[in-house]
Amino acid sequence: MSKVVYIPGDGIGPDIAAAVRQVIDVSGAEIEWVDAEAGLGTYSRKGTPLPTETIELIRQHRVALKGPLTTPVGSGFRSINVALRKEFDLYINLRPVKWFSGVKSRFTDIDLVIFRENTEGLYSGVEHYIDSRKSAAESVAIVTRYGSERIVRAAFDYARKHGRKKVTIVHKANILKFTSGMFLEVGQQIAKEYPEIECEDKIVDNMSMQLVMHPERFDVIVTTNLFGDILSDLACGLIGGLGLAPGANIGDETAIFEAVHGSAPDIAGKNIANPSALLLAAVLMLRYLGKIEIADRIEAALAQVLLEGTHVTPDLNPEGGVHTDEMVKAIIAKL
Numbered sequence: 296m297s298k299v300v301y302i303p304g305d306g307i308g309p310d311i312a313a314a315v316r317q318v319i320d321v322s323g324a325e326i327e328w329v330d331a332e333a334g335l336g337t338y339s340r341k342g343t344p345l346p347t348e349t350i351e352l353i354r355q356h357r358v359a360l361k362g363p364l365t366t367p368v369g370s371g372f373r374s375i376n377v378a379l380r381k382e383f384d385l386y387i388n389l390r391p392v393k394w395f396s397g398v399k400s401r402f403t404d405i406d407l408v409i410f411r412e413n414t415e416g417l418y419s420g421v422e423h424y425i426d427s428r429k430s431a432a433e434s435v436a437i438v439t440r441y442g443s444e445r446i447v448r449a450a451f452d453y454a455r456k457h458g459r460k461k462v463t464i465v466h467k468a469n470i471l472k473f474t475s476g477m478f479l480e481v482g483q484q485i486a487k488e489y490p491e492i493e494c495e496d497k498i499v500d501n502m503s504m505q506l507v508m509h510p511e512r513f514d515v516i517v518t519t520n521l522f523g524d525i526l527s528d529l530a531c532g533l534i535g536g537l538g539l540a541p542g543a544n545i546g547d548e549t550a551i552f553e554a555v556h557g558s559a560p561d562i563a564g565k566n567i568a569n570p571s572a573l574l575l576a577a578v579l580m581l582r583y584l585g586k587i588e589i590a591d592r593i594e595a596a597l598a599q600v601l602l603e604g605t606h607v608t609p610d611l612n613p614e615g616g617v618h619t620d621e622m623v624k625a626i627i628a629k630l
């Protein structure tokens with residue numbers, strides 16, 4: 296039995312998290328769930344969006360599956376996701392972007408993996424107004440040599456382990472000569488240790504255009520926090536939307552698995568959220584826990600449902616989509 300901290304989250308979170316839990320339970324993966332909470336709902340009930348008990352449970356069990364959490368825009372509490380990543384030094388944000396047969400999308404030939412630095416850059420949380428009239432504000436992007444090295448190394452190690460051919464370092468070193476410049480310099484240095492893997496670099500604006508026009512040219516992408524955040528949503532759009540994109544926040548001791556998407560308030564409570572992204576995050580989690588065979592079986596069951604296309608949520612089939620629980624039943628039937 297492996298213990299996993301289970302955080303349902305906000306908006307569509309509780310629905311998709313319950314769906315995923317059901318699939319994992321049926322699969323025989325032998326996961327013992329440890330219930331915890333975080334998010335806007337928790338904030339309303341307990342006055343804090345991230346209770347100490349939740350942090351302690353994650354510290355104790357080291358693996359968590361988390362639904363999306365709502366972060367108020369502009370004012371209000373700071374992102375709990377960013378806080379968790381910092382608290383547990385989850386420096387790798389791994390975001391595989393893969394097209395599944397049967398899914399209608401702009402491209403079909405896509406299987407890339409984004410490594411987003413998860414603890415530094417413009418998400419360091421150092422920002423403030425610079426005068427008392429609040430007429431101007433500044434955010435500080437902190438990029439360290441240490442932080443750059445470990446994320447680039449993680450990307451190259453992954454490429455080597457999974458037989459990937461190329462790593463693309465994405466930056467803005469032409470303008471941000473210190474922060475992005477150092478990231479690129481460190482990246483190119485580390486690339487020399489992996490001679491069998493092609494290394495290229497791209498400026499982020501060009502990269503955005505290239506990704507939209509020729510996504511098949513990319514394999515493993517490594518970049519800083521903000522660029523990785525934006526590019527991974529962009530990449531999800533290429534394979535059929537956010538409903539299909541998993542993510543993993545990984546540190547040396549702890550890992551938190553989640554969907555790339557947010558709490559989707561526009562469809563919350565309608566039983567139409569696509570559970571695939573969080574299910575694929577759970578598949579990453581099972582692989583992390585060494586439960587490879589069961590992870591493969593769950594992914595294959597989902598792939599079959601996506602291929603048939605008859606029991607998928609409306610984001611994948613706007614004319615004939617089914618409810619979340621019907622899609623889950625179909626996945627379980629394939630298992």
Ligand SMILES: NC(=O)c1ccc[n+]([C@@H]2O[C@H](COP(=O)([O-])OP(=O)(O)OC[C@H]3O[C@@H](n4cnc5c(N)ncnc54)[C@H](O)[C@@H]3O)[C@@H](O)[C@H]2O)c1
Pocket residue numbers: 307362363364365366367368376537538553554555556557558559560561562567568569570572610
């Ligand atoms: N890791 C996280 O917890 C996380 C990530 C991103 C955003 N957020 C938070 O989520 C909230 C809403 O953010 P947003 O609206 O910008 O982004 P979002 O990802 O929640 O939604 C963007 C669009 O994608 C759709 N969508 C998202 N997930 C879907 C799914 N599983 N099935 C079908 N459609 C889906 C939504 O309906 C919406 O139209 C914000 O508070 C934001 O801070 C949290």
